[in-house]
Amino acid sequence: MGDTINILVVGAGAVGAFYASRLQHHLFPPHSPNKTSISLVCRSNYSAVLNSGFTLKTRPFGDYTFRPDGVFRTCDDAANSGVRWDYILVATKSLVQLSADGTNPRPASMAAADLIAPAVTPAHTAVVLIQNGVGIETPYRQRFPANPILSAVTVIAAAQTEPGVVVHHRWMRIAIGPYTDSVDGSESHDSTGRDTLSATRTSSLVDLFKLGGVTDAEQHTSRNIQIVRWHKLGLNAAFNPSSVLAGSRPTYELLVDADAREHCEAVMAEVFHAAKIIFKLDAFPPQSHPESAFPTLSPSATREYPKLATIHEIIESSLRNKTFKSSMVLDWESQREMEVEVILGNAVKIAKRFAVQGMGRVQGMYALLKLAEKARVENAGDARKEKSSL
Template identity: 40%
Template sequence: MPLEVLFFGAGAIGAFYASRVARNANTNVSVVCRSNYSAVKASGFQITSSQYGDYNWTPTRTFNSPESARKSGVNWDFVVVSTKALPNVSDDSKLLEGLVGPKTAVVLIQNGLGVERPYSQRFPQATILSAVTIASCAQPSNGHIKHNRWTRINVGPYFSDSSPSAEVKAKPTAQNQTFVDLLLKGGIKDAIADTHEKLQLVRWHKIAINASMNPSAVLSGGSTNEAMSNDPELSRHLQGVMEEVLTTAPKVVGKPFPAGFATAEQILRSTRKNTSGSKPSMLLDWEGGKLMELEVILGNPIRLAREKGYEMPRMQTLYALLKMAEKNREAQKQNDAKGGSKL
């Protein structure tokens, strides 16, 4: 029997990794699409990558909704969630009902913290695998996936219980390794299998970068990471946010960062040299009039720290300002749609 893998949210990141997993023998890879459904159903995905070359990939099955995936009756081994994480807009875990069976592992390839909670609460018996990637991908037109650079992905089992027994850990750890092997055999050479604690620290470390650069890029009027890190005053601000996150994370997770995780200064030094001119995802979303992943990148880290008695005032300031900016813009959009005057 082939392995059955379903990617839910086949956008930039989902379609890229799906096309690599599909390289494995005896593995069917299917997708749930939304706005790119007609293009993908008609001609599959066209992937452009300086690392892997240009290739076409047609999924085993292309669904237009979770409902049609459910109707297929397939027993999924892995359901990979690669939608944007917007818990304030929709609880995507609800959409997976009927797709997660006794053997299914749910894999979350999403930025942010606390993304696992809704899935582990809705599917307490299922394995939840948590994945963090630093790959850079885009979908410039429906079905065209541009892999810009990097491929690293860390994957670890997620346990809601703070000290699960060896027996509880065994099956998810094995499923985690199977998923990482699918990535490795698909040509993702830096796919890494981690423990729960290590993966949570990887998430926090990425938050240090995303939560400092992304909101600041929006609030400073559309700056690139390079421009901000080369500006003396903004660079101090970025370093302050990163250090706040990097000193709080070990206290929340209960483990120090292992050796080899870049310091705030090292991150800034390498960002100053990044002349690609690329903009952080939150800025692209803001400029495109889309909702930003504010809750998982700013709100959840603040709340997780608060639950343990720690405040992050720099993060809280960014969160409060940007949340209100987004609220005002959404209100303005609604007002414009009604043909009203400027609020």
């Protein structure tokens, strides 16, 4: 990388805008050697951001305006700008695109990988996936075999209340680690130095976030970041689909109902049981003790497992926010596609690959939400046909 670190953020919603704003170099301490140039690819909020930037209303940093160094409509425009991008942060939802009749699913991550391809410099640009779910990295590895792929897991409560206005409510935890070539982070087929570059880029990006005030930014190994990803999947799989199936209820209402709370706890237990088997652990969340044989470390190196909340701690923390609705609920209410595949479908498929038994609740919600989403697509198509015939 040169004197200026060029970062392109694809997905200028609340999460993408918030983290992009914290990477601007003027937020760094005086005399910091780091200088960044932050640009965004915007869709529906393009005009607002181009004209006025983002207005951010936050608890930890107060209210401030974030003006990106570049604003683009497409990745093609970003590629044609002449900038060599050091990082591309993908902060879009990870979806499965359906045909008009709700069939023929195609992972949207494949489309997203193709979308960002014009801006990716082979063997240089680090692609950072700030997205929910598991198994999301594979299409990017297939599309960019020589590039660093960084997997990022965030816990943040933020919303874009109108185009160009982001309200940050709670949390700004982001864990980042390199992706090798497997679900559990234990395999690497690299002989080009790509994984070494991935580890370096991970460390540099975490340092940039910390300089921007994101004190909860954490660097992880390729194995540990997948453990963190499966841990967050427990929350997403328990709360997001259940809230939709319960009639778009806030998470708090699930947890104060005894039967719904028992269901959510059971879903988390299913996901954590699967993770225990996939990662060959004695317990999940794993106990914090030294572990060796990480693919990105020397054989003698040791690392502790990340500190992760228990099911009881997750429940107690979630009870503090009485009005929070998950992104899946908001998508359902707005008749947008939901992250059903990456949160439920991929978990079921990966668990089967590892011969995991006892995923009945996750499998059941996956089947029901798939049918509900298919029915909604079909009903919307019927409504359009009826309207056109009037």
